[in-house]
Amino acid sequence: MNKIKLTLREKPVVVLEAEVISPDLFVEQSNEEIRASVVYHGKRQKRIDDFFDVEGERSDCIEIHGDLNRVRHVGRAMTRGEVTIHGDVGMHLGALMKGGTIEVHGNAGDWVGGEMKKGKIHIHGDAGQQVGAAYRGSILGMQGGTIVVDGNAGIEVGMRMRRGIIVIGGTARDFVGLQMKGGTILLCGGAEIRTGAWMQRGTIISLKELALMPTFAESGAYNPTFLNVYSQHLQALGVQLPYAEADGRYRRYSGDRGVPGKGEILIWEPAV
Amino acid sequence: MTCTLGEVKNRADFIVYWGGNPAECHPRHFTKYALMPKSQFLPRGRKDRTMVLVDIRETKSVKASDVFLQVRPGKDFELITVLRAMIKDQPISEAQIAETGLSVEQLQDFVARMKAARFGVFFFGMGLSMTRGKHMNSAALLTLAAEMNAFTKFVAMPMRGHGNVTGADVIMRWQTGYPFGISFNRGYPRYNPGEFSTVDVLVRGDTDCAFIIGADPGATMPKPAIEHLKRVPTIVLDPHVTHTSKMARVHITTAPAGISAPGTAYRMDEIPLPLRPALESPYPSDEEVVRRIKETILKKPDWMGERPQMLTTQV
Amino acid sequence: MRPRGCVPRGWQSENLKGPDRMLRITGGTVYDPANGINGEVRDLDVEDGKFVSSVTGGRTIDATGLVIFPEGVDVHTHVAGGSINFARAMTPEDHRRTQAFIRSQTRRSGLGGMAPTTFATGYLYAGMGFTTVNEAAVPVLSAPHTHEEIADIPIVDKSCLVLMANNEIMLDLLEAGEYERAKRMVAWHVWAAKAYGVKAVNPGGVAAWKWGKDAKQRSEPVEGYKNTTPGSIAASLAKIIDELGLPHPIHLHCNNLGAPGNVSTTLETMKHLEGHRAHLAHLQYHACGGDDWHAMKFEAAQLAEYFNAHPNMTTDAGAVLFGDTVTITADGPWQHLLYKLTGRKWGNLDVENETGCGIVPSSYRPSNLVNAVQWATGLELLLLIDDAWRVFLSTDHPNGACFWRYPEIIQLLMCADYRKECMAQLPPEIKNRITLPEIDRECMSFENCPVEMERIERAEIQQCIAA
């Protein structure tokens, strides 16, 4: 398949803002046009080929190599295509994204999929803070799509999210699902403190014990039927979600009563 | 949800200090604004007011308080959220309340007092805003104050630290729309605390130069940030020799603002206080130094390149 | 207050030297109702800031194909000071989605939107042909802050009004019948705040709000007082301002803003003010009939009729346009009501000795009956008041809509067909609540040019600034 390959020659000295690395733009551009695309190195306007070797043209399939730790806004607001990154990547990966897929073989910075609407992001390493979260002052965070992080994540995962699924394979830090309004967060390795703080609606599932806020109340244990639907969906993403009664059950908590909200937190209790 | 200190002085009959030690850190706060003053509406001064102190340990301020609530360290956010639930009559179990280090009776009494107040005010200090949870802890208290307005008048106000922090915040807001954590690299202001806030930028090493006016990050910031300041050319404007000026490539001595250089300081409630210089200084003011640097930069070739006048979609 | 970098120094014409004193504008189509010029293509010559019959030398601007008309004046807007600055802090999400001004060698960066930054405010107003704006609410305590912001608004001329009607010292003096001392107090406040006039917001109501209450009835004493009523405060202030000879009359924001049935309050207020000059601010918000939100209809016709018969008054429309905005006003009680209605963010800022100010982001929707009626009422007022020289175009920025949307209102006023098109999206229940569909006046019918009457105010303001 026709592919565009970008290789970062060396790590930029200061932050490189490269929202132009997007399948929506590259699909219509010649190699020369891609090379000439404007990126911001700090306050200065530069060309992509000041930093990257560019191979290929007119494709919505982009492969990037190198340590992009300081490269931000990759795949911003993209609606289609594929971006694969071999190496670490900086903040705002796939923020405001409306479609397509992003895969990172490495770690990602903060705001992965911030306020995204649709599409899929898979981080094989760790993610930073505010995965799928709302930017400061916005009412809604992630509004759809899927984010899977195999490693750990920072604070405020899914802050104010409305719809969509976030899976954290490792441990998340504080304030998972802060002010969440809907959607689902799956925590395979548990989380630190204040999970579900101020949530209004939505579901947080944890496969490990959680230290909950005092404003959550236990309301029974069960094996919700919607979980086997979810389980099948997640299986396709390589995530195992237990749901069979023989394996255990979920303790259900509702809250946050401080709001008061109707969110639920399900904590897996394996059968002994 | 805030008001000026004069409003507190004249009207507040219920005062809560949260995560601060005003007796030692803001000694004049009690006498000038919050506790002692008599007013038309509170003719008996201190006797007409109730003061509640919420903190993790007993400080000298306890003596001045009517009620002291000792919250378990790191449980402020939980406690405020429990209070948010309680004012709305949401059931919270005794065991859950106990997690915060306080009893059901204590909290019921506190809620009853809050609701009975005519004009309540929360002052919150660094004990709340700089501990784990940070801006969410402050947000929690602001939200509680907003929700209390369903019952009575309530406001919340931060007890800001030294210097003219409020002034910087106010001016940044009118010039850029944002209070702090702003980047101008695209030619217009963008805001994202965590991304553009000074400490985060330095810790990650995202800059290749630092220009510091009237602050001493060398004394307060985490080690990686200080290491980065040593690595890049750092320019400091300060009347004094500071930790930062010692590690800086350039230190320009300036006239101390408010003492030798005129200007406006903003009190923590955003009331402007014009400052008239009392002493002469042989050194230029910060403003003059910055202006001259700017004039020199303007003579350099334009690095902005072709950019539109206006953008309708921002990044 | 020292002017900051961006304010062009020496911009006053008397400071200009040599050829800069002269300006020639050629080939433009000129509209100037005050001088009976109706769409003539002609050249204009300016010397020392005044029109003259001819100049030699100086700069020439080719205005061929352009329209030249008298500049706009916004008599009631909120562009500088503590409350709009609070609103800026509350709406980062709006700053992100709005237009951004990019810095250049001659221009500062800024952001537009619901609460534009100071530099952007100047650029946006100037871009619409406005030259003078009047910040309508300044608490005396933070007036220096307002003036610092004003110094950072480039290009346009600025003035401001000091808030008076809830000043406790004032109320105490009036309660004690100390009229003369109250008058000196007002004079001192105007001087101390470096204001152009006096604004009275919800007389007595804000004072009551500080206890979480409101002043609903004009004839009942204000909370905490025996004799002082909202009506008596407004009347005394109007008298004081006339006697002090301030160029701008009392700038009155009546009680019960936005509440159903407040039209009776407004009419009563107008009667109280007979014999004095008065400016009624954002009249649209004070024109509600009916007893509750469901029965609510707007009584623009009734108000306009009274207004037409009383030449002592001027007003601004406080028109509403559909879309997102942030409401900010010194009227705290109304804000709390809005917060409860919309459930959005709410900021409140009480300043001692005068004011409270509330800030709530909200949006006006055509599908919402109340909003739709408000939209129609603002336009009705502008269209039904016969003497266009006494009614100003305003949206009470940012409350009804942002000032940079004025061109939309001007289009609505000038074009009956466009109005009909817009009315089509209103809910059907609106039929008997508004009179807009029956009005087919088109404002630009020369003798009634609303832009024009703003010129008079401008002359006044300029005098004051010069003084």
Ligand SMILES: [Zn+2]
């Ligand atoms: Zn107004």
